[in-house]
Amino acid sequence: MASLKTIRKRIGSVKNTQQITKAMKMVAAAKLRRAQEAAQAARPYAEKLAELLRTVAARAGDVQHPLLATREVERTIDVIVITSDRGLCGGYNFNLIRKAEALIAEHHGAAVRLTAIGNKAFVHFRKRPVGVAEEHTHLAAGPDHALALALAARVARDFAAGVTDGAYLVYSQFRSAISQVPTVEQILPVVSPSAEDLPQTDYIYEPDAATLLDRLLRQYITTSIDRAFLESIASEHGARMTAMENATSNASEMIDRLTLDMNRARQAAITTELMEIVSGAEALKG
Secondary structure, eight states, rough: OHHHHHHOOOOOOOOHHHHHHHHHHHOOOOOOHHHHHHHHHHHHHHHHHHHHHHHHHOOOOOOOOGGGOOOOOOSSEEEEEESSSSSOOOTHHHHHHHHHHHHHHHTTTTTEEEEEEEEEEEHHHHHHHHHOOOEEETTOOOOOOHHHHHHHHHHHHHTTTTTTTTEEEEEEEETTTEEEEEEEEEEOOOOOOOOGGSSSOOOOOSSOOOHHHHHHHHHHHHHHHHHHHHHHHHHHHHHHHHHHHHHHHHHHHHHHHHHHHHHHHHHHHHHHHHHHHHHHHHHHHH
């Protein structure tokens, strides 16, 4: 059994760690509220834009657009992986990286141009055969709208030019503080719905359908990336809050066990001292 001094040191160390994890949980909870509101506010707009785009694309008649061109994946695909810069958020980053690796394995016949958003994705994939073509790490406030615009412009340009055959987002969809779902979303080519899935109403287009379709397609790509950023930020804070809450609870249990060990060690020390006193007294009588 460890000495009393050692056990007391361990208890003090665990209590200090517990204070840190409790503070980190409170910070993550405060950030989560704002991030959750932003992610939830973006969903209705993104869903309505996607519905409008698919309807216009399906009813555009003979209008052809390069961002709608469906072709076999033979050359290169764009994969944008969104992770966090920091750890201490449970299995959040591991699950995302595993999802990205599964996507890459599905397209083993094509080259992958991987864009790493967040230091965890960059550190992992730079040591792998796929490599990292573009990185955006150590973003103080997380990925923002300006980055979404830049990425959307690049993936759209390369797909339209035939350089890539598809573009995918790998991010974590936020459900709650204890549930974040790793998600793969194909953003290019945009898939048009079948005729029976279309709403019965149509639209009067201003300007013409071709111009509107081009604007909607580019806005759709930007919005998809922007929404993935917001979902990822909320998911990261939720995962970190849950992880720190579990760490704080584990620290409390560890303190209880160490306190029990300390009491046992103290009791053993007292018993030993009593036995020594009794033995000494008996020796003096003799």
